[in-house]
Amino acid sequence: MRSISLFFISCFVALLALPSFGLELLNLDIEIDSSTNQSVSTVYQFPNVGSWIEGIAVRPNGNILVTRTDTPELWSIDPNSHTASLVYTFPNVTSTVGITAIGNDVYAVGTGIIDLSTTVATTGSFVIWKVDLTSDTPQVTTIKAIPEAGSLDGMAYLDRGLNTNLLIADTLEGVIWRLNPQSGNYSVALNDSSMLPAEGSAPIGVNGVRVVGNYVYYTSSTQQKFCRVAVADDGSAAGPFEVIATGFFQDGFAIAPDGTAYIATHPQNTVVKVTPQGEASVYAGNLNSTEVAGSTDVQFGNCGYQVIYVATNGAQDSPVNGTFTEPAKVVMIESS
Ligand SMILES: *[C@@H]1O[C@H](CO)[C@@H](O)[C@H](O)[C@H]1NC(C)=O
Ligand SMILES: *[C@@H]1O[C@H](CO)[C@@H](O)[C@H](O)[C@H]1NC(C)=O
Numbered sequence: 001m002r003s004i005s006l007f008f009i010s011c012f013v014a015l016l017a018l019p020s021f022g023l024e025l026l027n028l029d030i031e032i033d034s035s036t037n038q039s040v041s042t043v044y045q046f047p048n049v050g051s052w053i054e055g056i057a058v059r060p061n062g063n064i065l066v067t068r069t070d071t072p073e074l075w076s077i078d079p080n081s082h083t084a085s086l087v088y089t090f091p092n093v094t095s096t097v098g099i100t101a102i103g104n105d106v107y108a109v110g111t112g113i114i115d116l117s118t119t120v121a122t123t124g125s126f127v128i129w130k131v132d133l134t135s136d137t138p139q140v141t142t143i144k145a146i147p148e149a150g151s152l153d154g155m156a157y158l159d160r161g162l163n164t165n166l167l168i169a170d171t172l173e174g175v176i177w178r179l180n181p182q183s184g185n186y187s188v189a190l191n192d193s194s195m196l197p198a199e200g201s202a203p204i205g206v207n208g209v210r211v212v213g214n215y216v217y218y219t220s221s222t223q224q225k226f227c228r229v230a231v232a233d234d235g236s237a238a239g240p241f242e243v244i245a246t247g248f249f250q251d252g253f254a255i256a257p258d259g260t261a262y263i264a265t266h267p268q269n270t271v272v273k274v275t276p277q278g279e280a281s282v283y284a285g286n287l288n289s290t291e292v293a294g295s296t297d298v299q300f301g302n303c304g305y306q307v308i309y310v311a312t313n314g315a316q317d318s319p320v321n322g323t324f325t326e327p328a329k330v331v332m333i334e335s336s
């Protein structure tokens, strides 16, 4: 049990030069969350440094699906036995990226070619797949290749009856695509300047995407923004693009129905909690900590919103203290 002091703790982080990101972090002056006590434990850690979990989804049976930037593989982690098994290896790509449920134990998975040493993606290499886990053998089929996509990442499912679309973040082009998983039709759904990579930084714009009610929420990594926009049934904007929280690097995230978000901050080695009112606090980790080093994505367990799973890349692209890296892992954080 990690108990957190009730004192106001301000963690003031100096400007850092980050090797692969090449970005200068804003001063991170976010207090530590003291509204709950959290217990933190590692669910599973891969054996090798260099492993990189990018996306996370939780199955109805409680097992955790993870995608990997370092291999074109989808893995399943059993949180009870703390073991992992390979679900599927995708052809002709280097990486699996976004993942989201599109049915009961049926998922969409994004794949593409990404050079891990530079994190530069190959435009034209991205394909979205359907992975059906309802029978003993995974049924894997292509939904659609999106050759115009720059670098696809986070995905969400906007299920509106006749209009069912995957919403897929394109971190390079700075847009969110819509892809109908039945017809394979696709087009740009959302295109706003808040989604573009920040000028002069690594080319990483809109990254995580989730749907809550009538809103699409998204993170924009190098602009360091957490945003939302009300959408129509087809995913197009039906209101203004709103900025909810700023001032920290933002990767994948989980968001509860009330709008409380848990955002992975990747090179900042934390999970930041953002309330529906936009108040940000450090929920887990810190810049010098290995607790959630290189956090890339967050998902809730399937028994309510007290448990989050945090995926990491082991800080391989931005070592803790400039030196420490470790294999990718999934960490469980339970609040009480
Ligand atoms: C957290 O734990 C500490 C020590 O056990 C306790 O004093 C405090 O009241 C707890 N805080 C919350 C919000 O439960
Ligand atoms: C993978 O590449 C091979 C050789 O170029 C090609 O025949 C095959 O259709 C490709 N498979 C997919 C799923 O793109």
Ligand SMILES: *[C@@H]1O[C@H](CO)[C@@H](O)[C@H](O)[C@H]1NC(C)=O
Residues within 6 Å of the ligand: 180, 183, 185
């Ligand atoms: C897909 O696009 C084609 C060509 O634009 C169109 O005829 C068709 O109705 C679309 N299907 C759906 C389900 O939107």
Ligand SMILES: *[C@@H]1O[C@H](CO)[C@@H](O)[C@H](O)[C@H]1NC(C)=O
Residues within 6 Å of the ligand: 173, 175, 188, 191, 192
């Ligand atoms: C997004 O909108 C901008 C401005 O209208 C446009 O220049 C750009 O081509 C659009 N991006 C995509 C991928 O459609």
Ligand SMILES: *[C@@H]1O[C@H](CO)[C@@H](O)[C@H](O)[C@H]1NC(C)=O
Residues within 6 Å of the ligand: 011, 012, 013, 286, 287, 288
């Ligand atoms: C992290 O380590 C640096 C260098 O030792 C130190 O200046 C800084 O205060 C530490 N930050 C946190 C949040 O612990």
Ligand SMILES: *[C@@H]1O[C@H](CO)[C@@H](O)[C@H](O)[C@H]1NC(C)=O
Residues within 6 Å of the ligand: 288, 289, 290, 320, 321, 324
């Ligand atoms: C660097 O990180 C390691 C591993 O977490 C930690 O033990 C050490 O205290 C850190 N050093 C500084 C100066 O923060």
